[in-house]
Amino acid sequence: MRFFIKSYGCQMNSYDSQRMSDAFIAAGGEAVSKPEEADVVVLNTCSIRDKVDEKVFSDLGRLKIIKDEKSPNDFIIIVAGCMAQLRSKDILKRAPYVDAILGPQNIGQISEVATDIAKNKALDAIVSISSDAREKFLQPASASNRSVSEFLTIQEGCDNFCAYCIVPYTRGREFSRSVADIVAEAKNLVAAGAKEITLLGQNVNSYRGEGLNGGKSNLANLLYELANVAGLKRLRYLTSNPKDVNERIAEAHRDIEILAPFLHLPAQSGSDGILKKMNRKYSNSEYLEKIEMLREHRPDIAFSSDFIVGFPGETDEDFQQTLKLAEKVRYAQAYSFKYSPRPGTPAARMDDQISESVKSERLRILQDLLNNQQTEFNENFVGRSLKVLLVKSGKHKNQLTGRSEYSQAVSVCANNISIGDIAEVKITENASHSLIGVIEP
Numbered sequence: 379m380r381f382f383i384k385s386y387g388c389q390m391n392s393y394d395s396q397r398m399s400d401a402f403i404a405a406g407g408e409a410v411s412k413p414e415e416a417d418v419v420v421l422n423t424c425s426i427r428d429k430v431d432e433k434v435f436s437d438l439g440r441l442k443i444i445k446d447e448k449s450p451n452d453f454i455i456i457v458a459g460c461m462a463q464l465r466s467k468d469i470l471k472r473a474p475y476v477d478a479i480l481g482p483q484n485i486g487q488i489s490e491v492a493t494d495i496a497k498n499k500a501l502d503a504i505v506s507i508s509s510d511a512r513e514k515f516l517q518p519a520s521a522s523n524r525s526v527s528e529f530l531t532i533q534e535g536c537d538n539f540c541a542y543c544i545v546p547y548t549r550g551r552e553f554s555r556s557v558a559d560i561v562a563e564a565k566n567l568v569a570a571g572a573k574e575i576t577l578l579g580q581n582v583n584s585y586r587g588e589g590l591n592g593g594k595s596n597l598a599n600l601l602y603e604l605a606n607v608a609g610l611k612r613l614r615y616l617t618s619n620p621k622d623v624n625e626r627i628a629e630a631h632r633d634i635e636i637l638a639p640f641l642h643l644p645a646q647s648g649s650d651g652i653l654k655k656m657n658r659k660y661s662n663s664e665y666l667e668k669i670e671m672l673r674e675h676r677p678d679i680a681f682s683s684d685f686i687v688g689f690p691g692e693t694d695e696d697f698q699q700t701l702k703l704a705e706k707v708r709y710a711q712a713y714s715f716k717y718s719p720r721p722g723t724p725a726a727r728m729d730d731q732i733s734e735s736v737k738s739e740r741l742r743i744l745q746d747l748l749n750n751q752q753t754e755f756n757e758n759f760v761g762r763s764l765k766v767l768l769v770k771s772g773k774h775k776n777q778l779t780g781r782s783e784y785s786q787a788v789s790v791c792a793n794n795i796s797i798g799d800i801a802e803v804k805i806t807e808n809a810s811h812s813l814i815g816v817i818e819p
């Protein structure tokens with residue numbers, strides 16, 4: 379079967395697309411680069427903010443045209459992922475030609491479902507949206523020919539129920555894979571060419587998978603275990619909820635050489651009142667204390683963050699607190715979003731929703747500040763060295779591009795280095811989209 383998969387969401391969503399691709403390939407399938415060339419198209423959807431949903435419906439409209447041109451039974455359309463989980467009825471109503479709907483925990487069935495549809499022509503749509511994550515990891519991922527940098531989901535779901543967030547409703551309850559399972563997958567990825575692995579989960583600091591000797595493990599222990607995987611050159615993990623960051627993690631950053639000194643620690647807001655309404659379970663000062671503690675253990679650590687502006691009830695004063703927090707931390711990089719009400723979440727029902735124009739204005743101010751911090755962070759490396767993992771060829775002859783430990787894009791020209799190497803690069807210039815450097819003799 380020729381297949382085409384489109385991802386709309388976060389890194390976990392991309393990882394799920396990779397697993398679906400593995401399942402098709404294991405069953406003899408072949409990836410194609412355009413939907414028109416495929417026998418089966420999978421839209422792996424996201425629901426974190428509005429707008430993405432409408433994009434899915436417009437993409438479905440285009441797929442319908444292709445389906446009508448071909449014989450409908452020879453062009454299978456499957457909607458998978460977080461929006462599929464939440465809106466299966468809507469999708470089938472607005473796009474009755476969709477052949478199957480799979481939630482994020484049901485994507486393991488993709489290849490069988492596609493084969494069933496191809497065999498039993500013109501059946502009703504198949505809908506599989508249970509939210510039990512265990513099933514998903516029963517089949518080991520069959521990694522072949524992977525890129526230098528790969529994702530590995532260690533934990534599914536989320537039990538935090540932040541007031542704005544849809545994820546606990548799409549991915550269900552928290553579930554941690556066992557250490558043995560994760561280490562085996564990491565070894566497979568490395569054997570298939572990966573040099574850097576980013577561990578994924580919505581709240582990886584509450585990882586509690588079964589340890590190698592029974593009992594429950596934790597994230598720090600898992601990191602020490604993965605540090606022993608031969609051939610693995612760099613390790614990262616996403617996402618940490620600040621409330622669960624502890625000294626064990628800081629020690630792991632101190633002890634583990636391949637663990638990047640870079641942490642995505644989403645603050646969301648700097649106002650205690652808003653953090654409380656968001657149900658984040660940490661205060662402004664607790665967040666700053668954790669940053670301090672991490673810096674004590676690993677002085678060269680840098681931070682990235684996510685922020686939401688215009689959460690219901692956010693006053694100018696609250697917003698100023700967010701700006702002050704960012705000024706104190708000095709981020710290497712950060713994402714910021716306008717609050718987007720998600721149906722079914724507590725925040726969507728709160729009274730004091732903020733107007734679109736205020737949200738836009740606050741977003742602009744915050745993004746200006748964060749962009750300046752990022753530029754300043756990057757400028758600081760001109761004249762200094764960075765360890766760069768080379769990921770792919772660059773635009774010019776003999777040029778390779780890669781990522782620093784801080785995830786900065788870095789380009790370098792040299793004859794004696796290859797993709798997959800970590801090179802010590804002296805930065806000579808901070809260009810608009812990447813740093814440029816040389817390898818010192």
Ligand code: SAH
Pocket residue numbers: 426427542543544545579580581617618619644646684685686715716717718719720
């Ligand atoms: N588990 C991660 C975040 C997952 S969602 C954490 O706890 O930090 C990624 C980011 O999207 C969040 O950090 C948040 O900043 C943003 N986000 C989530 N829901 C949102 C909403 N309803 N409106 C705007 N941004 C949202």
Ligand code: SF4
Pocket residue numbers: 536537538539540543544545546580581619
């Ligand atoms: Fe959403 Fe909060 Fe869970 Fe992150 S920790 S996925 S923001 S509920």
Ligand code: F3S
Pocket residue numbers: 386387388389390391423424425426459460461544545548549
């Ligand atoms: Fe989107 Fe689901 Fe990820 S809602 S952000 S794809 S967990």
